[in-house]
Amino acid sequence: MEKLWAPWRIGYILSDKKEDGCVFCNALNSDNDEERLVLYRANLSFIIMNLYPYNAGHLMVVPNRHIDSPLKLTREEQAEMFELVNKGIEVINKVMKPDGFNLGMNLGRPAGAGIDDHIHIHIVPRWSGDTNFMSTVSDTKVISEALKETYNKLKEVMR
Secondary structure: OOOOOOOOHHHHHHOOOOOOOOHHHHHHOOOOHHHHOEEEEOOOEEEEEOOOOOOOOOEEEEEOOOOOOHHHOOHHHHHHHHHHHHHHHHHHHHHHOOOEEEEEOOOOHHHOOOOOOOOOEEEEEEOOOOOOHHHHHOOOOOOOOOHHHHHHHHHHHOO
């Protein structure tokens, strides 16, 4: 029997998975950026790592305002969020050297939004060959680096 070693998952397995309020608003209002995986704060939005990443380095750009549609963003919020998307891409390129990226928003539960009442833009680094037999045969995704290690590497460069 093959074993998949993922020691960082124990925190999730043992955790209370129900959080009061919005996870993004809670992160924004927290004093502990490392615990909440907040990498960068700007005036109107911030960059946070995805706690359940599709790939190592999976980031999200989130407006400070709790809104459910990009149609509700001001022009200033739109501009700053895309500045942060660019910042995220630049930092990931420097630290992780991916071969490409997926960028996107899932608007509404039917579109795949896990958090549908506070919009966010996903930045997912991709590498040639990052889809392999594990995801195809066993419906399992292997993340090659622990979240805290990735956080520390990106935080060092994201200033």
